[in-house]
Amino acid sequence: MLKTTIADPDRPGSLAHAARARRWTELLRCYPDLAEMRVLDLGGTPGSWRAAPLRPAHVVTVNLDPATARHDEPGLTAVVADACDLPSSLAHERFDLVYSNSLVEHVGGHSRRCRFAETVRGRAAHHWVQTPYRYFPIEPHWVFPGMQFLPFRARVVVSQRWPHGHIRSAGPAQAVADVAEVELLSATEMRAYFPDSDLWYERFAGLPKSLVARV
Structure with missing residues (x-):
């Protein structure tokens, strides 16, 4: 039941679904011309845009x-590549907006996050980069209270045994890899990576739940 009521963004009535709806409302407030924009989505999938309340040009x-690259269609192109090292096919492309949802905490370490931020800032005049907030009481990938503050070994055990959330590790080696991949960010870190951006706090029950760096 916990996964249904909290973690499933595709289920109407879930907390994740409500949060995504609020985020879309704010996105459209910031970029009222989104329907006419060319958007580069780092870490996204075509399916998420097919289900979106509005699709850019x-x-x-x-x-x-x-x-993710199996079903291109008019107005929607999927590229299999590293968001920190874009392929030559995108080398000279410019966009109206770079969008990224819950990716920067997965790219792997400070130097990779710096490269990711350079990609974001260099490809468009506007960007919207969302990431879960490190100090929200519930870790969002496993939906486990305070997991991000536990020792690494304890997080590995949680990843193998906790039945809720988006990540279910199949065994010890996979659990180590899954836990090592996720590095939640603070507001100070997001400001350092995106110094010219406005930082918007998405809140739940009055507490900051995620951060959005936006221009």
Whole structure:
């Protein structure tokens, strides 16, 4: 039941679904011309834009998963690539907006986050980069209270045994990899990576739940 009521963004009535709806309202307030924009989505999938309440004029998604590139269609192009190291096919492309949802905490370390931020800032005049807030009481990937503050070994155990959230580790080695991949960010870190951006706090029950760096 916990996964249904909290963690499933595609289920109407879930907390995640309500949060996504609020985020879309704010996105459209910031970019009222979104329907006419060319958007580069770092870490996104075509499916998320097919389900979106509004689709921009053209969206290019960049994702490491080959499965995301199976179904190109007019106005929606999927590229299999690293968001920190875009391929030559995108080398000279400019966009109206760079969008990224819950990716920067997965790219792997400070130097990779710096490269990600350079990609974001260098490809468009506007950007919207969302990430879960490190100090929200519930870790969002496993939906486990305070997991991000536990020792690494304890987080590995949680990843193997806790039945809720988006990440279910199949065994010890996979749990180590899953836990090591996720590095939640603070507001200070987001300001350092995006110094010219406005930082918007998405709140739940009055507490900051996620951060959005936006221009």
